[in-house]
Every structure is written in structure tokens, then in C-alpha cells.
Amino acid sequence: MSTGLQGLPGREVIVMAEQALLGALLIQPRTLTAVSEWLEPEHFYLPHHTALYSAMHHIAKAGHPAVTEDRPTAEQGLEWVQQTTARGAEEAPALTPSYAHALINACPQPLHAAAYGRMVLAGHVRRTVAEHAARLGQAVRESRGSDTGIDLVCARADELADVLEQLTRRWRPHPGSLPRTETTTPSAQNEDIDGRVLDERVFLSAVTNRPAALTEVRTYLRAEDFADPVHQQIFRALAALDHRGDPIDPVVVVWEVQQRGVFASTPATPDDVLAICERSGADPAYWAARVIRHALLSTATDTAAHTGRLAADTTLTPHQLISASCRTLANLTAIRLRTRRAQGQVAPRQSTEPRRRPPPVTSRRTASPPSVQIKPFRVR
Template sequence: MNPLLKAEQAVLGAVLLDPGQLSHLEWLAPDHFYRPVHQALFAALRKLRSDGHPAVEGEGPVPLSWVTDAVAETGLQVRGLTASYAHLLVSACPRPAHAPVYGRMALEGAIHRTVAQHAIRLHQEARADALRGEVEGALHHADVLTGVLTDLARRWGTEPRPVAPATSRALDPPAFPPAQADRVAEDEEFLLAVLVERPGAMGEVVDWLRPGDFADPVHGQLYRCLGALHHRGEPIDRITLLWEAHRRGLLADGTLSEDRFAAICDGVGAGDAEWLGKRVMCSSLTRTAAASARTVRALAEDKVLAPGRLINHALHALGPLDEVRARWHTAHSRLASRVPSTDSPPSGPPAARVHAALTRSTPRPAPSPPGRLGPGPAPAVARPPSRNHG
């Protein structure tokens, strides 16, 4: 038994029995039906109504021409609709006055189906962009999905707003081809090497690049350590980075090995941090888009989820992608507004923060025991002027 098929047959049968029910189904569109023959029949019924068919305005019993004309008009678009199937639709409707309820059932199925289709397209485009090193296609289809969710919410009669589900299923991260994963790992290692070797390089990416943008969790943890050193105004090199990683327990719990650390810090340290950061963030954006699409698709395939909750949960699933996109635009606007100048602007943390860090790093002399004065230089005495020189 297919409840969605029964609902589509019932709403079409209601309109065939009572053409006036079309006035209560303005929010229902032909593409909301699953079967193509049902789509064509509902479009034909709406066309007959707009053309002023006598059965729409007439009173009394509905003439047989309403059914025969609907079958003929539908036959211009698809094949397979017969008069016997039209009468089957009539017999499938228990109450013609319940047409709006049947229509909402068909719309509910259309919402689940449409959201799943657009989520699949977003996932496919995100994977394609990841291979091309682009983001435009994924961002475009994310906008399309958001627009579809907003339109479906309006048709369903609810307010579109992101709402987190009470319980969320943990999905495995999207898997990309090995060649793509290797390229992303190389970009991340190259960026970390540049940030370690180039003074002030962290100041070029720290405003918009986050640890979560790294595909490798170890790389993200090292970037977090670099960000902590930069925030405190302390110098950045391989020794300070190693010590920060040690303080955060990355060495003790086996997250970071000596060979892994050496491979990153011994890499080529010459490069443009902003350009490398954009490449890392590009892969982060496509991964986030693919993950959001898989979450939305899983929600849409849950047939027991109410349409309003599905729409709001899907909007919430797109939230991480909106956050990454905002930082992506920040990075591009910063690069566009950067003007070459002969004077090198100061980079890095503020001078006051650097001074405080250097003060913490400078050893202080041990205090003298109470009651004893340690040896020290004699106080300077002003030298009187010589009498031999006037």
C-alpha cells in the first residue's frame, strides 16, 4: 500500500467530481505530484478552468465533458491516461470536500522528494568543485536549496527558520578521491610550514581561517597552537610550536608524533600564506557543502518527519556552510582591498601584547634574602668640573 499514491488519486478524483475544489488548491502545483500522468492531469484541469470550461461555472451535476475534456487535454502532454483510469480516480476519492486535505498529503510527499533531489544535486556539485578546486557551483546550488526550502515553507504555511533536531544521526565524513585528499594534505602541510618559518604570516590568515577548515585533525591542532602563540604575542618558530603542542597534550596522547612534526616543519617555508590559506578554505567549503547536503538528504528520506520540521532542520543543516561562506567572502574582500605599498605595514599582534609576551619570557633576578644587601655597583657620583678647564 502506497499512501502517497492514494492521496494523489484522491485529490485528482475530488477535482474531477467537483471542479470548484480547484479554488481551494491554488497552493498546489502540478510538479508536486509524483507520477507524470498525475502532473499532466492536474495541469490540464487547471488549464480547463482558466479557459472557462462550462463545468467550472455551471451549477448542478458535473457534465461528463469535464472528465472527457480533461482526458483529451492530458493526452496532448503524456500518453497512458484513459477514461477508465479517470473513473478509477473518481472512485478513489471518499469525499470531494476533503480535497485540500488530500492536497496537503500530496504536497507533503513533494516536499520530502524535492528536498532530497536538491540535496543530491548540491552533494554532486560539491564533489565536482572539490576536484576542480572551485566553489562557485556548490555555493550556487546551496542558494537554490535555500530558496526551495523557503518556497516550500510558504506553501506549507510555516515560517522558515533554522531549528536543530532533538537527536541527530552522526554521518561519516564525505569521502573524496585519494588524489584529491593527498593534494589537500599537501596544501595544509605547506601552509603550516610557511606559518612556522615566516614571521608575521599568521596575521595574514588568522582573521578568517579556522582549525576546523583543515581536513587533517592533526593539522588543525597545530594551527590552533599557532593561533594561541599569535594571540599571546609570543614568537613563532618550530621550538615554540613544539612546546605549545606539548602543553596541550598532543605529544602525550599520541596525536602528534616526532616524525609527523618534523615532516611539517622541515618542509619548504617560502610561500604566500594568504594564497595557501584560500586553497585550504576552498577544500573546507566544498567538504562542508557535501556534509550539509548528506545531512539534508538523510532528513528528507525520513518519511515520518513532518514537512515543517524537515524544512527547519534542513535550514539548520545548511548553517555550517553559511558560516564558512561568510569567512570565504571575508578572505576575498581582504585580498581585493589589499593595496601594494612601499612602506611595509606592521603585521602581527599589537605592540603592547608583544611587549607583555617578551616580559613573560624574560627571566627575572632572584630576590635578595631579607636583611642582606647583595653586592652591586656603587652609585654613580656626579663628577665636579675640572679647575684646569674653564
Template sequence: MTETPLVQAEQAVLGAVLLEPRQLGRLAGWLRPEHFYRPAHAALYAAMLDLRAEGHPATKAAPNVAVPLAWVNDTREKAGTHVRGLTAGYVHSLASTCPLPAHAPVYGRMVLEGAIHRSVAQHAIRLHQAARADATRGTRVAETLHHAQVLSDVLDDLGRRWGTERHGGQAGTPSAAPSTGQGSADERVLSEEESLLGTLATHPQQMREVVGWLRPEDFTDPGYAQIYRALGALHHRGEPIDQLTVLWECQRRGALADGTLDADRVRQVCGSAAGGSAGYFGEQILDASLLRTAAASARQIRDLADDASLAPGQLISQAAAALVPLDEARRRRSAADADPEPQEAATAKTGVPLASRAAAARARTSAHRNEAKVPPSTPSARSAPAPGAGRAR
């Protein structure tokens, strides 16, 4: 049976150390037993490191001195205490599989490269499984957040070990993932989305609780996302919020023309307030979005890890980029757990009270509408943009 290139690389690096124990000094600082795919190979390499640490004579021999048979036997005996079925014949055959002992660092790098792909794939699978499990349990995200952090830490460690700097790069943003839970979970999230929108339309003062961390992309229903976008625009401009103003804003944004929404649905959603806290509904929606994002990122990273043509540096960099959307969702969830920004803090950032900012926004909008009604009286008036027109748009 023909061995895979990875297994051949493991055999070659072990054979190189059996033939020239001093090669271990060129490997010990960065190649570890857990980087080997086969348990028997990992046990043999661990035994070699232990014998070197214990000061085995073979590891201190001069380059031209013949390697004692005790080196091979002691390695097999120590490794045999951790794995079964390790025969003397197999250990001796490893020496014949090594093309050139001096190339041990190159063979070791091949082993490490395989370990990097394997490790990234394993942690991506665990993240995906955690996201699915959390979604099934009802959008609890603790397990998913844990595995997301573990995967991020693994990429950092592998980047340092391989000698490449991890950076987010240009993220290949994961495509929108379908809900990772069952049908009942889908219905629950849709119900929470509708409850949030109805609450915000009826009690617009609660927009302050969610606008800083909840995004339209967090909604599963495209129509609900458009309504939330309209609510956010009205809140940002400080304009009144009710069924009619939301409907008008949806129309201005093309949501009625492209068929995403119709007027009856907008009115129905805006009048569907079931009571409760917008912050609570928003957190449930964000958690569901985070789980979908985690599942999509995990699938993308797993596909990258399965691509043997990617060099480790490329894999680490692209995997880090695939985590960018999830990292952003995690930051927003941390913001959701924090207290809403008090009015005094918002004033301190800009130097303008919230009420004054809202009044200014309304004034700009009114001025823009009045200007639109007055026809220009001179050619120069027609060619010059109205002051503040760009801001009003």
C-alpha cells in the same frame, strides 16, 4: 498492483475535482502541477487549472448541479496534448478512487507533503554530486556554492508554501566527512596544509592573512590542526613564533601527550616552508573543507528526506539546521575573498593599535609567570586570586 499512499492521494485529489469541480477553488492557490509524482497526474491537474482559468462552465456550476460529462472529456483531451497513453477509462476510474470529494484539501496536502520530501531529496543529491565533482576537479567550489544556494532557496520557498517558518534551530552538525575526491586530491590537500603551516612558522606576519577565516577544523590531518591551533594561540597572544615556541604550545595543549603529534613531526612541519602565499594555501584548504562539509550536509539532508515519518515542517526545519555548518563555511569563504583587514581597521574596532595589544598580551603572560615563581607570604595572599590571573589563563 497496490498503489502507494502517495499515488492514491494524487488519484483521490484528481477524483475529487472531477466529481466536484468547485473543489479546485480550494486547491488552486497552493497546489501546483509539479507537486504530482506521476506525469499523467500532473498533466490532468494542469488541464483542470487551465480550464478553470478559461472559465469552463463546470467550474462555475452550483453545488447541487450535476457535473457535465464535458468536464471530464475536456480535461482528458487537454491533458492528452502533454502526455501519451491517457485513456478515457483511467480518467473515469479516478472518480471511484476518491473517498469523499469534500476532503480534497486534505488529499492535496498529502500530495504536497510528498512533493516536499521529493524536492528536498533531489536537491540534496545534486549538492552531493556537485561537491564530489568539484573535489575531483581540484577543490573548485563554484558548482557546489551554486547548488548550496539553490537548496537553501528551495527550503525557504517550501517553508513559505507549507506555512512553517524556516529556522536554523539546533544544528545536528554533520559528522566529519572523508575527503570527497580521489587519493591524489587527498595528497594535494595534505601537501597544501603542510605548506601553509611551514609558511606561517617561517613568516608569522602572514598569520594576519588567514587567521580571520581559517579554522583548525578545516584541516584534514588532526596533527596539522593542532599545529595551526598552536600558531593561532601564539599569534593571538602576540608572542614570538618559531619551531620551539610552536612545539612548546603543542605540548601545553596536550597534543604530544595524546599521541596526535610528536616533537620531530612538529619541527619538521615548522621547517617545511616552500615559499608562496599563506592566503593562497589557506584558501585551498578552506575550499577542500567546504566541499567535505557540503557532502556531509547533503547526505544528512537526503537521509532526512527519505524518512517518510517526518512531517514537512520538521523536515524543512531539520534540513535547514543541517545546512548551518555549510552556511558558516560559505561565509568564511566570502571573508577569504575580501581583502585582509588593514591595521587601521583593526585599531578602529578596539581603539588599541595591534602592536599595543600584542605588547599587553606579552605583559600579561610575563606577569603570570613571575607570579607563579613568588610563594605567597600570608594566608590571605594564598586565598586571594592574583589580579589578571584569569585573563592570563
């Protein structure tokens, strides 16, 4: 997949790996048979490399003797180079005989073609994850201020989940590539934070005056869904009161908040909490849905940004990138499930179809593609 992403990390190394692989395939065409089982033309970064590898596929399928015979002659090897270069040049004029010669010189060891191919595939993994993370972030930006934009965000999240699922089936973990715990840093939110805080305040006022709604609201709303730290503590106080079966009114809430040390740890005062819990006739369920919608968009923004940072981290192996991205996406999936409950929808039934696993790896030097046992969550 040649995405053309700006600021691609490790671009020079990716290009070197692609050049070394193509050089190896020009020198030893028979190597293509093993590598082509798991490496596709769209896995290359540079378009003219994609064109050349695709030309190799086409000519090899036609039964070129340089690929099919055990001991091809020098003339057959030269013909292979000329034909693949000429066919690739039909799609990419940059493919010239001199460039083919440069590719051959760029290959340190033709016997290492499988290793070069795994590097190319790793670059494809990184670019693919980065591209879909960017799409998710763009969907969040487009959904701001739109009641229907949330569907686009969910669609992009599902696309990312599908991509991670496909990658897990292709890439096996390296014996030394243990999963790394990545700390998710909240990203700068491109949102109307004042509007979000106001919605939270309206909800807290409504639910304080209509506490019967708390039992249902608590099944899907969490304190972490609130942007304002004081609002988080007020909701925790309301949830605790409802859990204990205690009466709820503004004064009781102030007392519970004080017991939780809010006035000692924040600038909030009892009058501030009373003002937040003032009399209201608003519908708690409606405003709870708005609060969790804000939280979903915020989580989607953080998920996109963090996944993008993971893809840009060239110290992560593909296995570590895939597993960390799955864990990050799981946070978004969890709040999507709670959002569905807030909307009165039932979570989709999980598939019981057994996964088809690749055969066990018997050698680290095999040319077979990777495969990892991590399956990302997704919500339809």
C-alpha cells in the same frame, strides 16, 4: 515537479494521495477553486497526474459549469470528467476513461481534498529538496581538481537556498511539528585526502616561519578546516601563541602542542611536529586559501549528503525538513563567507526589504497553503 528520482521514499503513499485528490476533484469540481490557489500542476509526481490536473485548470478557467455553478447537474459532472480526461490524454496517453473511473474509486472522501492536496505538496517539497541536494553533490564532484569549479558549487548552494526560501513562503508549520535536531554525519569524502593533508602541512610550515601572517589568517581560518586531527591541534597552538603575543618557532610550537596533550592523545611525536614546522619559504596566505578551499568542498559534500538524507526521511514533516535543511545549509554559508574573506572580498549586504508574510491561519482545516518563518542564508 516530476523529477523521476530513483529510490523515492514513500512513493506509494505519494501516488495514493495524488489519486485521492484527483478523484475528489473529478467528483466535486468546485473544490478545485480553493486547492488551485496553492497547488500547481508541477507539484505532482506522476506525469499523467500532472497532465490531468493541468487539464482541470484549463477547463475550469474556461468557465465550465461544473466548477462555476452551485448545483451542477449530473450531466455537467459527467461532461467535466470526460473533458478533463480527454484533454489530459493529449499529453499523457495513460489517461483513459477507465483510469478516471479508478481515480474516483480511489477517493475515500471528496470533502478531504484539501488534506490530500497538502500531502501532494509535501511530496513536492521532499522531491525538490532531494533534487537540489543531489545537484549540489554533483557540483562538488565535478569541481575536484578544478580551480574554477568552486563557482559551480556556490551557484548550486545558492539555488538550494533559493528553493528553501520559496518553500518557507508556501508551507506553514503544523502545530505539532516541532523542529527536530538532526545530527550531521560526515560523509565519505570523494577527494584526494593525501593532497589535502599535504596542503595543510605546507601551510603550517609556512606560517610557523612567517608568523606575522597569522593575525590575518586567524580571521577566516579555523582549526576545524583541517582534515588531519594533529594539524588541527598545531593550528590551535599557533593561534593561541599569536593571540598571546608569544614568540613562534618550531620548538615553541612543540612545547605548546605538548601542553595541549597532543602527544598523550595521538600517535604524534615531537619529531613529527618539528618535521611539519620545518623551514619553508612558502606564502602562508596562498596555502591558507587552499586549506579553506578544501574545507569548503568537504562541507559542501556533507551538506549535500545530509540534506539528501533529510529528504529521504519520511518521518520528518515538511516544516521539519525545511528547517533542518536551512540549518544544514547555514554551515556551508558560514565557510563560504570565510572563504570570501580569505580572497579579500567583502560579504554582500543583507537585504533590508521587509518580507511579505501570509495572513494568519484561523483554522487547521483551511485549504490555504503552508508558510513557515525560516529564512535560509545565502551568499552571492
